[in-house]
Amino acid sequence: MNFYATKISDKGDIAVDDTLLVKDVLCTAGSNILQGFTPLFSAEAVTRLVSVGYTISGKTHVGEFGLDLVGEFSNYSEKTDTLKGAAAELVKEGKVKAALGVDVNGAPRRAASISGVDFLKSTYGTVSRYGVVSTAASGEAVGVYAKDAVAVGEIMSKIAGYDSKDGTCQNNEFEYDYSATKDIKGKKVCIITELYEKCDDAIKAKIDSAAKILEKNGVQVDRISSDIFSLAATAWQILYTAETCNNLSRYDGVKYGLRAKEYKNIDELYVNSRTEGFNFLTKAVILYGSDVLSKNRYKDCYDKALRVRRVVAEQLAEILKTYSAVLTPACSAAEYSAYNIADAFSKVFGELEFTAIANLTGNPALVSSGVQFIGDYYKEGDLLCLANAIERMGE
Amino acid sequence: MGYEVVIGLETHVELSTNSKIFCSCGGHSSPKEPNDCVCPACSGMPGMLPVMNKRVVELAVTAGLMLNCEISRYTTFDKKNYYYPDLPCAYQITQLNHPICTNGLVTVKTANGARDIRIKQIHMEEDAGKLVHEGKFSFVDFNRTSVPLIEIVTQPDFRSAEEVLAYLNKLKSMFRAGNISECEEGAMRCDVNISVRKEGSDEFGVRTEIKNMSSFEAIDKAIRFEAQRHIDALEFETEELVQETRRFDDVTGKTFAMRNKETEADYRYFPDANLMPIIIDDEWLEQIKAAKPVEVDERAEEYRAEGISDKEIEILLDNSKAAKLLDDVIALGCNAKDSAAWILTDCAGILRKDGQSLNELNISAEKLAAIIKMVANGDVNRNSGKKILIAVVEDDVDPVKYCDEQGFAKKVDSSAVESVIDKVLSENTKAIEDYKNGKEKAKQALFGACMKELKGAGDPALIRTLLDNKLQNI
Ligand SMILES: [Zn+2]
Numbered sequence: 001m002n003f004y005a006t007k008i009s010d011k012g013d014i015a016v017d018d019t020l021l022v023k024d025v026l027c028t029a030g031s032n033i034l035q036g037f038t039p040l041f042s043a044e045a046v047t048r049l050v051s052v053g054y055t056i057s058g059k060t061h062v063g064e065f066g067l068d069l070v071g072e073f074s075n076y077s078e079k080t081d082t083l084k085g086a087a088a089e090l091v092k093e094g095k096v097k098a099a100l101g102v103d104v105n106g107a108p109r110r111a112a113s114i115s116g117v118d119f120l121k122s123t124y125g126t127v128s129r130y131g132v133v134s135t136a137a138s139g140e141a142v143g144v145y146a147k148d149a150v151a152v153g154e155i156m157s158k159i160a161g162y163d164s165k166d167g168t169c170q171n172n173e174f175e176y177d178y179s180a181t182k183d184i185k186g187k188k189v190c191i192i193t194e195l196y197e198k199c200d201d202a203i204k205a206k207i208d209s210a211a212k213i214l215e216k217n218g219v220q221v222d223r224i225s226s227d228i229f230s231l232a233a234t235a236w237q238i239l240y241t242a243e244t245c246n247n248l249s250r251y252d253g254v255k256y257g258l259r260a261k262e263y264k265n266i267d268e269l270y271v272n273s274r275t276e277g278f279n280f281l282t283k284a285v286i287l288y289g290s291d292v293l294s295k296n297r298y299k300d301c302y303d304k305a306l307r308v309r310r311v312v313a314e315q316l317a318e319i320l321k322t323y324s325a326v327l328t329p330a331c332s333a334a335e336y337s338a339y340n341i342a343d344a345f346s347k348v349f350g351e352l353e354f355t356a357i358a359n360l361t362g363n364p365a366l367v368s369s370g371v372q373f374i375g376d377y378y379k380e381g382d383l384l385c386l387a388n389a390i391e392r393m394g395e
Numbered sequence: 396m397g398y399e400v401v402i403g404l405e406t407h408v409e410l411s412t413n414s415k416i417f418c419s420c421g422g423h424s425s426p427k428e429p430n431d432c433v434c435p436a437c438s439g440m441p442g443m444l445p446v447m448n449k450r451v452v453e454l455a456v457t458a459g460l461m462l463n464c465e466i467s468r469y470t471t472f473d474k475k476n477y478y479y480p481d482l483p484c485a486y487q488i489t490q491l492n493h494p495i496c497t498n499g500l501v502t503v504k505t506a507n508g509a510r511d512i513r514i515k516q517i518h519m520e521e522d523a524g525k526l527v528h529e530g531k532f533s534f535v536d537f538n539r540t541s542v543p544l545i546e547i548v549t550q551p552d553f554r555s556a557e558e559v560l561a562y563l564n565k566l567k568s569m570f571r572a573g574n575i576s577e578c579e580e581g582a583m584r585c586d587v588n589i590s591v592r593k594e595g596s597d598e599f600g601v602r603t604e605i606k607n608m609s610s611f612e613a614i615d616k617a618i619r620f621e622a623q624r625h626i627d628a629l630e631f632e633t634e635e636l637v638q639e640t641r642r643f644d645d646v647t648g649k650t651f652a653m654r655n656k657e658t659e660a661d662y663r664y665f666p667d668a669n670l671m672p673i674i675i676d677d678e679w680l681e682q683i684k685a686a687k688p689v690e691v692d693e694r695a696e697e698y699r700a701e702g703i704s705d706k707e708i709e710i711l712l713d714n715s716k717a718a719k720l721l722d723d724v725i726a727l728g729c730n731a732k733d734s735a736a737w738i739l740t741d742c743a744g745i746l747r748k749d750g751q752s753l754n755e756l757n758i759s760a761e762k763l764a765a766i767i768k769m770v771a772n773g774d775v776n777r778n779s780g781k782k783i784l785i786a787v788v789e790d791d792v793d794p795v796k797y798c799d800e801q802g803f804a805k806k807v808d809s810s811a812v813e814s815v816i817d818k819v820l821s822e823n824t825k826a827i828e829d830y831k832n833g834k835e836k837a838k839q840a841l842f843g844a845c846m847k848e849l850k851g852a853g854d855p856a857l858i859r860t861l862l863d864n865k866l867q868n869i
Contacts, residue, residue: 021442029441039442040435131442138668166444167670242665246474249485250439254535266533270478293476293663302665 003086003095004058005030005076012057014049014155015090015099017108018074019066020142021131022046022056029133030064030074033251033277035258043131044166045100045142045159052158057096061086064279065135065248066104068344069336069351070111073281083336085111091145092117098155102132103365104140104240105348106330106355112145112367113330118387119145120152123377124362125170127156128163134247136240137168139359149368149388153178156380172378180384185218187324189373189386193225195328195354202334206370210327213393214386221327226319228312229328229353235312236356237349238292238305244282245289251277281344288345313361320363320376325383329354330365330372397594398629400622402553402587406566407544409522409582410454411574416521416543417445417488417670424577429527429536437541439483444669451543452495452673454575455519456683458545459496461569461690462514468675470495472519472667477660480535481524489546490518491664493672503561510558513550520544551588551599556618559587560611571715573688584609587618591625600625601636605643605650617643621650694718701731707739710753717753723760729767737767741781745788762787765794776854779803802850809861812845812853816861819844820869827869838866 005018006026016022019029021039028034046056061077063070070085071077077086087099088111101108103121112119120143127142134140142159146152156178162171189211196207211221253259253273260272278286292301319326331351339347358365358374365374368387375383414421418436426432436443452470459466473491499514522542527534547566553559567583570576576583585608590600605621608614621641627633641650689697698708711718717738724734742763743753766787770780775798783803786792798804819841820827829837845858 027441034441037441039440041442043442130444133441134444134669136668137444165446167446168444168668243668246476246486246663246665249476249478250441250483252478252480252485254480255439255483266480290663293665295661295663298663298665306666 002078003060003090005061005074007058008056009058012055013097014054015057015060015087015096015145016043016046017066017087017099017101018059018062019102019133020046020100021133022059025059027059027133028076029066030062030071030076031251031277031279031282032075033248033253033258033274034133034256035277037257039131041131043100043142044128044163046131048159049100049155054097054158057090060090060099062101063107064282065133065244066102066107067135067244067285067348068107068281069331069348070107070114072336072338073279073341073344075279079338081338083338084114087145088112088115088117088119091115091147094147097146098151099145100155100159101143101145102140103143103355104136104244104359106351106359108143108145109355109365109367109372110331110336110351113370113372114335116370117145117147118149118152118366118368119143120156120367120380120383121358121365122156122160122380123364125168126160126176126378126380128166128169130163130165136243136359137247138239138243139236139362141359141362148391149180149366149384152366153180153381153384174378176378177381178384179381180388182381182385184214184324184385184389187218187382187386188220188222188322189214189325189327190222190224190319190323191327192229193223194227195229196223198332198353199329200333203329203332203370206334207327207329210369210371210390213390214327216393217389219386219389222323224319226315228315229357231308232312232357232360233349233352235305235308236360237288237352238301239309240359241285241289242293242302243289245286245293248278248282248286253277280341281348284345309360312357316357316361316363316374317376324379325373325375325386328372328374330367330370331355334370398591398626399594399596400554400618400625401551401590401592401599402555402559402618403551404547404549404553404559404562404588405586406547406549406563407584408458408547408566408570408576408578410451410543410545411576412448412450412454412543414448414450415541416448416451416519417541418443420541423538423542426538429534429538431538433537433540437483438537439485439540445488445541445667447670447673448543451519452675453683453686454543454573455495455517455545456675456680457573457687458547458570458575459499459517460684460687461573461575462496462499462501462517462547464496464499464514464517466675466680467493467495467497468680469493469672470519470675471672472670473664474667476663479523480533481526481537481540483524483537483540487521487523488667488670489520492666494518495673501562501565503558503565505555505557505561507555507557510552510554512552512558512562515548515550517545517547520546551590556615556622559618560615563611563614568712569690572694572712572718574715574719581609585614587614587621589618589621589625591622591629593629600629602638603636603650604640606640606653608643613643613645616648617650620648624650688715698731698735701735703732703735707735710739711735714753716756720756720758720760720763724764724767727760727764729764730771733771734763734767737763737784741784742788745785749789756788758788758791762791762794769794769798773854774798775803809857812849812857813861813865815848815853816845816858816865819848820865827866830866831869838862841866 020043023042061074063073072083092115144155258277263269366383373383423432471493474486476486494516496517524537524540567578587605590602592600826837
């Protein structure tokens, strides 16, 4: 499998998804529209890692703007029968210590789940989004792929923290805790029955096994029912498509990237460049997003989704008063096989129920051993410790 | 029966800040080349995020205070979507739902009396760039993208072009006095909403909007033309009025309808998630209030009370730099009327000689105050004070040191002056004789010699008295 869109160094220990900028290195975010685009600066997370001695190995393939399941619709990578994420596979094969990714739609979490590695989507506002090829600013977050929770925590502690270049980056007085080795005895975790029932047997087995190990470690595991995950999927579908429609509108063929060869006037320049530049899935996202923002639909769609976002966040917070984490699948199946891009929009929506809540509310979510822990704001440490216990037991 | 013209105004004002509204690009007010003041943020590159320039908030609040608005303590930004090559992100960051100021009021005076104009809201937004067309090519210049603007929206309260101009002139002098905007040509742009109804009617007529005019003259002409067009349509049924957006053509002096395509866009406004809501707490608001200059009218009264002439007041109200300097030297204990003369006559005179205007005056209030005080206390005479001022304005010397070096200090004790006179008399026995023989001119020569000896720092009246005494006693 060809992992890199651009290889930088054989000695590199950190791979970077092509949705994050590395200074002077080609960045296309998997899209034709950014053909030949070379950024003038690096993402803050990249800069922080380099400043403490890490070396960037290269830019890993992503699906166009990170909007697909696991990276299957990059315009630059080869097509395969079973779908895997490039950065997750690199980590799995031990070719890099860790990788950075952008989670807007759950793709890195699904990829980690399938490859059996860890990915942590950080609490919104803990890692600077400076240098992220942005799609949905209100929910996208920089995260870390690594082989286990301890390694995730190590990288997170280097990249998290206030950055004045990102107005949404939190300037908290307390220190973030990413240590993965604290005792978990006495903690409580809940499984959401609705999500459990929607998975294939392989995933169910992973959840069952995780629950068993946690119980052995003195964790109480409850099963509860909640509809906020499907509400979250619908609300996030509206918000992320709208924001993506808006954020991708800067790719117009005027300034950089692809410009169509044929055009007679400025309107044709726009239309032809964007027609050639975006793939079918991205176009579907743009059209859907444009529709929910339109005058006639705004109140019923976008505005309502914002309200749902508040309600879901409140209800999730209520659950997390009792439980250290919600234990859920990150995707419906242990494996994805290739499919037609015409089905991509509904395929991705089908999986959103497992991941969207963390993007919608900004809560942290950690995928490990094929399961997902969703926790309270800034409590990544709790999630890492739970995951670490399962990882150790599995050895 | 007569007709009444009803006008509402949307005025865009460019704020005087060092950097743009969401990035640190500076120098945008006087760029040398196209795309001189541009960074990845204001040219719409991926990966860059807007970061709020706090100064913009403060200037917008100051403007709101000057226009008697309610200041929002919670204010947010929205994105307005439309494609145009001079708009690098294809959206403009503006304020729709929670503008920074609302519900203001300003009184305008014309020959027909005073009228209260209600301010609906003031919001902050970024400017777009500009297109330069050359032959078959168009070039994009992003120097102006993300330049901070405020848009001031009035209720339809104007009833004549005169009132609109009075309002705009008032904004201009207020904003100059408040260092909010230089309000230079092009830094203020207006959209005018206009309708006409029968006098005494409560209902509004069909409204048209004339977009994007920057000269007051054009605004005046456009309103007059458009009002007449409406009246003709109502009175003589020359045409059927429709609600539409129009442009004013400077050359023909007429307005014409824009294509529908340009006016019926759905801008798909929605909140900008990259900019957190801005909270203006009591402390911050108090700081802004404290820094706010006094209102123009109020200020003119204050100046007048200090004995500053109307002519001088006019210059001061138009020139915030000179007014600020005056306020500062007054704060340092100088007399207002004196200080105004020093700034508006002496300083202006020196600059004029060098072909410069008062705007280019670059003297610290401390130094100017030192000179004014030296003269006021009688330490040096006014002529010497002027010489010191020239040296300070041109070479930025230390006024006190310079005064000492040049020996300008008045020899206040008459004994020092006396000894100089004695010396001069002893060296000019011939002149004394001439004077005794009735030559008045000889005395003048002796006086000149004394002044020369005192390097012009002596008090002429004192020298004259002492010299007369000595001569009489010889
Ligand atoms: Zn800039």
